[in-house]
Amino acid sequence: MRIDAARSKEFTLDVDYVNGPLNVEDTILSAQTSEPEWIRYGQSFVDVEKISGTYVKYSIAQRGTSDQFTISVRYLTGPNGEISQTKLKQHLANVLGLRDDLSLFYEMFSADKPLSLTFGPLRGLRLMRGTSLYESLICSILSQNNSAIRWNSIARLLMKHYGRKVRFSDGSSWFLFPRPKDIAELNVRELQLKTSMGYRAKSVVTVSRMIHNNELELEPLVNVSYEEALEVLLQLYGVGPKVADCFLLYGAGQLKAAPVDVWMYRIVNRLYFKGRKSSRPAIASFLRDRFGYWAGYVQLYLFHYARSGL
């Protein structure tokens, strides 16, 4: 629900929170698997997050261009909670990748012909970061062999049926993403009937049970090397190279991860291998070797470029 203007607070995000150009709309609507897509109301986007122990419902809107803009934020908190604007600003800077040095990125690869073609139309597109490793892993699993629209609607059904409901001071409410415990106790068939997630339910339940039973810890995957983290993830049922890379990139913040899906497979083969068909793992490896720290960003740009029809 749209945030009630009379019962909420509003501020403008200081320019120095943003490092370079920014396009909020492209960023939020680019199907990144860190979390379900924020809800759109006109020019603003709404989401709920737990920040410093307080549930915060906020909307963000950008006016202007990718280079000259103002970012307005409106927010309110959950029951008996309070949040400082500084904390909220830092949170937004993190989830929207506002600290990433996009100007440096564009400059570094300005001579990389196929890639640099995307810099114009996608100027200001940023890499989002999830705030929940579990949520990011589940969203990544849901995305396999699925459309962005569908995995998002399935994630919303998960929240609606199994997530806790939080009420806000303006009378509105929001369903949180479920915890591992909430999903661990379900049987696969029930999950399929409630969410229509299909065969992915087996993986979702299995992973949730492992986490709930302390057989799997996601937190350590943030700080170990990319290779070590990948090895752990690939042992999980229903988690292959692409899902693992999605989680590592959008969830764990391992920026050298470059998920290769059907779109990436097509666009990289076309742009970099002149149509010769290379395997998906080979393409992912190629992107990591060639772009290093920026491989995840390169993937984001090429994916969005390919998906928006050239």
Added chain:
DNA sequence: TCCCAGGATCAAG
């Protein structure tokens, strides 16, 4: 009806 969607798994070659 067939094909596709931010694929993974398993068996067979």
Added chain:
DNA sequence: CTTGATCATGGG
């Protein structure tokens, strides 16, 4: 180490 069938499900 590669290829092909299969896996649920909804939309085009």
